[in-house]
Amino acid sequence: MPATTVDCDAVFFDLRDTLGDVDRPGHLALYRPSTEKLLDAMRDLVGLRVGVITNLPAEVSAEQGHRMIAEAVVAEDDGSVVHLSDVLDPQGIVINHEAHLDKPDPAIYRYAAEQMHVPVERCLFVGENLIEVLAAQAAGMRSTLKPSPPGKEFQPAVITRQGESVRDSGRAFEESLEQEHLLGERIFACGSRIVRGLDAVARAQDIPPGVRTAMGMFVYTLTNFADQAHLKAEEAIVPLAVARGMPPEDARWMFDQHDQARAYWAAIRVAWQRIQNGDPRDVAFALSDFRRCTEGFVQLFRAHAIRENDELYPELGRHLTDADDATVLSIVHHTGPPDIGPYAEIVGAMEEALDAAGIPQDVEADADAAHGTAAGAPPTTGKV
Known part of the structure; x- marks a missing residue:
């Protein structure tokens, strides 16, 4: 893994409306290809460990949340499928039901850093919700607001995918x-x-x-x-x-x-x-x-x-x-x-x-x- 180019060791993303849409309970449809490019860049180019911090509703269990993350598709290429859980650090999956904390409580961001064994000041939180971003800062974590709508942060940069096949141009x-x-x-x-x-x-x-x-x-x-x-x-x-x-x-x-x-x-x-x-x-x-x-x-x-x-x-x-x-x-x-x-x-x-x-x-x-x-x-x- 390349040496990190920023003064951070780990980045945590919000899930819903940041990395994708929750289109029904227990199912996450990631923004593609922008989420794929974002996660690849943070992990492979910047060199950060990648995690998520998510609030699930009361009717969706932590087990369903883990399954949702395991089934969310980041990329597909000629029958090979990369799921979100393949990209995340196993210690970096933070679900409110398991933490017994909800965003925007600053304590959940400190809890996430502890789970990763990384000082909170060396972590970055990325989300589309301004209140959650400010709460992360209050916890001592760096944070940034992700542009919305999804994908606009890449324009006008070319974000063409790879993996051209008979039924996929790779565009x-x-x-x-x-x-x-x-x-x-x-x-x-x-x-x-x-x-x-x-x-x-x-x-x-x-x-x-x-x-x-x-x-x-x-x-x-x-x-x-x-x-x-x-x-x-x-x-x-x-x-x-x-x-x-x-x-x-x-x-x-x-x-x-x-x-x-x-x-x-x-x-x-x-x-x-x-x-x-x-x-x-x-x-x-x-x-x-x-x-x-x-x-x-x-x-x-x-x-x-x-x-x-x-x-x-x-x-x-x-x-x-x-x-x-x-x-x-x-x-x-x-x-x-x-x-x-x-x-x-x-x-x-x-x-x-x-x-x-x-x-x-x-x-x-x-x-x-x-x-x-x-x-x-x-x-x-x-x-x-």
Whole structure:
């Protein structure tokens, strides 16, 4: 390990909103590739021991927290997976339930330093929460506020990943958009559960409260995240690849399916409006329209996301340069929300509403997605 170039021996990171999003209890989706680059730099270039200090909610146990850290994926390369626990110093994993302390209590930072057997003044804390950063300073630890949104601390520096393969160009924009697809998979799953929740409903007043809540949130995420953010970001990238020599027809199917999805979404929004209006002579038709359009959208876009991951993104990446990659990442951040965390929270609330309504997970559809297939669609291979 190289000699440290700063007057510190260890760095502790906050987890949620600093290294990644907690998209559901016990699951951490790291910001990729920016978190990978950040951790690699601290450990391999600067030479610091790396730890984390995290507050888990009461309903998430310390054991679940350790499992979350062990399962969080930092990087993947041709079947080789690096998890967060592979990067961290085993003595540097500090969870509030085990420390019997919560941030921003200064004592938890001193506790973390003791666990690492490093003087507190030779430790650095990095987080996106200003109160926690100031509390670390009060404990005698150095600290710094991490820029938000994630990844902006690297712009305009080129942060292209390595590991080009048949289905992965190695470009950073590809990893960023695929991470959004993971949230999309959860939205699709909610759509399937809403369809099942409506199967036996004929009147608006008979819709279970949890299903009605999920329907409203489903419409919200389609309108404000899927359309305004994700689809428009993808569509902004294609012209740059075409300028670099990619045949325009290679992306035509994407635009066509985006148009089809928007048509589904428009129909879903109108059906939702009709359901809310509650016209007794129309609501049964509105429920049927909401159900059928949701089912059609979910079936189309489960296959759509897999084809983008495996075919379109690698093709775009092969035509873009390293400098283009950094530019594209900036475009993605400017086109969509600076942080998809709020939308992940809305999707989490949608899942909780469906759980409360007793609507089970779509096990068969989840299995299809995991194996890269969709009902009525030819099998493909999906990295998601």
